[in-house]
Amino acid sequence: xxxxxxxxxxxxxxxxxxxxxxxxxxxxxxxxxxxxxxxxxxxxxxxxxxxxxxxxxxxxxxxxxxxxxxxxxxxxxxxxxxxxxxxxxxxxxxxxxxxxxxxxxxxxxxxxxxxxxxxxxxxxxxxxxxxxxxxxxxxxxxxxxxxxxxxxxxxxxxxxxxxxxxxxxxxxxxxxxxxxxxxxxxxxxxxxxxxxxxxxxxxxxxxxxxxxxxxxxxxxxxxxxxxxxxxxxxxxxxxxxxxxxxxxxxxxxxxxxxxxxxxxxxxxxxxxxxxxxxxxxxxxxxxxxxxxxxxxxxxxxxxxxxxxxxxxxxxxxxxxxxxxxxxxxxxxxxxxxxxxxxxxxxxxxxxxxxxxxxxxxxxxxxxxxxxxxxxxxxxxxxxxxxxxxxxxxxxxxxxxxxxxxxxxxxxxxxxxxxxxxxxxxxxxxxxxxx
Amino acid sequence: xxxxxxxxxxxxxxxxxxxxxxxxxxxxxxxxxxxxxxxxxxxxxxxxxxxxxxxxxxxxxxxxxxxxxxxxxxxxxxxxxxxxxxxxxxxxxxxxxxxxx
Numbered sequence: 257x258x259x260x261x262x263x264x265x266x267x268x269x270x271x272x273x274x275x276x277x278x279x280x281x282x283x284x285x286x287x288x289x290x291x292x293x294x295x296x297x298x299x300x301x302x303x304x305x306x307x308x309x310x311x312x313x314x315x316x317x318x319x320x321x322x323x324x325x326x327x328x329x330x331x332x333x334x335x336x337x338x339x340x341x342x343x344x345x346x347x348x349x350x351x352x353x354x355x356x357x358x359x360x361x362x363x364x365x366x367x368x369x370x371x372x373x374x375x376x377x378x379x380x381x382x383x384x385x386x387x388x389x390x391x392x393x394x395x396x397x398x399x400x401x402x403x404x405x406x407x408x409x410x411x412x413x414x415x416x417x418x419x420x421x422x423x424x425x426x427x428x429x430x431x432x433x434x435x436x437x438x439x440x441x442x443x444x445x446x447x448x449x450x451x452x453x454x455x456x457x458x459x460x461x462x463x464x465x466x467x468x469x470x471x472x473x474x475x476x477x478x479x480x481x482x483x484x485x486x487x488x489x490x491x492x493x494x495x496x497x498x499x500x501x502x503x504x505x506x507x508x509x510x511x512x513x514x515x516x517x518x519x520x521x522x523x524x525x526x527x528x529x530x531x532x533x534x535x536x537x538x539x540x541x542x543x544x545x546x547x548x549x550x551x552x553x554x555x556x557x558x559x560x561x562x563x564x565x566x567x568x569x570x571x572x573x574x575x576x577x578x579x580x581x582x583x584x585x586x587x588x589x590x591x592x593x594x595x596x597x598x599x600x601x602x603x604x605x606x607x608x609x610x611x612x613x614x615x616x617x618x619x620x621x622x623x624x625x626x627x628x629x630x631x632x633x634x635x636x637x638x639x640x641x642x643x644x645x646x647x648x649x650x651x652x653x654x655x656x657x658x659x660x661x662x663x664x665x666x667x668x669x670x671x672x673x674x675x676x677x678x679x680x681x682x683x684x685x686x687x688x689x690x
Numbered sequence: 691x692x693x694x695x696x697x698x699x700x701x702x703x704x705x706x707x708x709x710x711x712x713x714x715x716x717x718x719x720x721x722x723x724x725x726x727x728x729x730x731x732x733x734x735x736x737x738x739x740x741x742x743x744x745x746x747x748x749x750x751x752x753x754x755x756x757x758x759x760x761x762x763x764x765x766x767x768x769x770x771x772x773x774x775x776x777x778x779x780x781x782x783x784x785x786x787x788x789x790x791x
Binding site for chain 2: 600671
């Protein structure tokens with residue numbers, strides 16, 4: 257059996273859950289999933305400015321309290337904190353470990369996900385309109401296997417399928433059948449979003465949620481996997497959370513599209529025969545994963561920089577008639593911004609229709625209401641003009657325009673593609689603390 | 691009855707695809723949801739919220755329904771003109787707030 261814990265589900269996730277898992281002594285590996293597309297794009301931009309940069313900027317903050325406890329309990333750390341530069345991340349980890357006095361610590365960086373040099377061979381699902389900043393293939397568990405075999409204390413990757421980060425630790429004890437690997441990848445998929453499987457981002461069918469205190473110290477999940485790929489998911493003793501059929505099934509199906517064909521680099525998974533049984537308090541048994549072979553092509557994420565920026569501006573209103581004045585302000589802006597192409601501007605009311613277009617009405621009598629404008633702008637001057645139009649409402653708009661804010665975002669499209677897996681050749685870079 | 695009284699839900703994305711999941715509280719609720727929330731019904735619930743055609747997947751073994759909308763997030767989450775980031779994480783309420791027989 258092998259036990260893996262989920263210490264983080266995104267780049268900005270809490271630090272303490274991973275420390276708790278490492279300290280428990282129950283985990284063969286603590287896995288930190290820290291690489292959303294936005295994180296990778298920021299890393300690519302950093303690497304463009306400095307070839308030694310491009311690892312996750314939170315690496316030190318995240319690993320400083322974790323490396324010592326993980327070493328003491330014999331838990332391997334596996335993470336995609338390498339972002340756009342896994343080799344630089346390995347060097348940074350070794351430097352940190354040296355400061356922490358962890359001599360002999362061995363770090364393996366998995367490289368080879370960056371397929372920008374092979375851009376001509378990528379079949380994109382959409383036309384690339386703009387500058388291709390980066391193209392990264394999703395690596396599978398096989399890319400991590402040599403590092404596991406060689407006994408790395410820390411494995412740091414760039415773009416890897418989240419499920420593969422977990423499955424890589426489990427593969428050595430599997431019975432070799434395809435369904436066993438399918439089970440290990442399923443466990444990885446269930447754990448990859450951390451607290452989202454154990455009561456976070458969850459409301460029960462009677463509207464129930466965990467308390468603020470429980471959510472503030474939410475237990476992150478771990479799983480013990482058997483050679484046949486079946487597993488028990490559970491929380492550390494005393495950790496608050498909710499891990500049951502409903503929370504586990506929601507996470508199982510999260511962002512998978514067709515549940516009979518969830519495509520990962522290692523296998524095309526079939527979740528339709530999975531059984532999730534509640535075997536105790538905050539404990540479920542998961543079994544029955546199947547697969548339909550290995551995909552011939554690997555998915556590639558392409559990051560396309562487009563000229564200009566998005567200006568995102570808000571102004572608030574409060575007190576009696578706040579909503580009416582906000583609606584009036586929005587109409588003023590529709591007049592003032594009438595010259596812009598309709599598809600490049602969005603004006604809505606935060607509190608009324610900014611998220612779901614007002615599908616769920618019944619918000620009459622708001623005490624506060626905000627007008628939001630986002631506009632695609634060709635340059636900074638145009639963005640300034642949008643911001644000025646909103647700010648001008650404080651003098652020339654409805655009464656009491658207040659609480660203004662604005663930000664400018666670079667324009668970025670994420671485009672998916674496929675690449676022949678034979679063209680992607682991951683390898684390892686080792687660093688060791690003297 | 692409100693869908694949210696019969697099921698839990700969550701929404702997410704991959705690239706430009708919106709991905710919605712409902713998990714029923716029991717078998718009777720699943721049968722009711724599967725009967726009521728066809729792809730067309732979900733499509734109407736998302737009208738004005740996002741573009742794209744809804745495809746439905748049934749998972750009777752898991753008492754779950756999935757609704758997938760290709761092209762709902764043109765250019766991906768970062769290209770959105772909505773207030774702030776990640777509006778799609780609230781999209782499931784378009785289904786949870788439906789009233790069904």
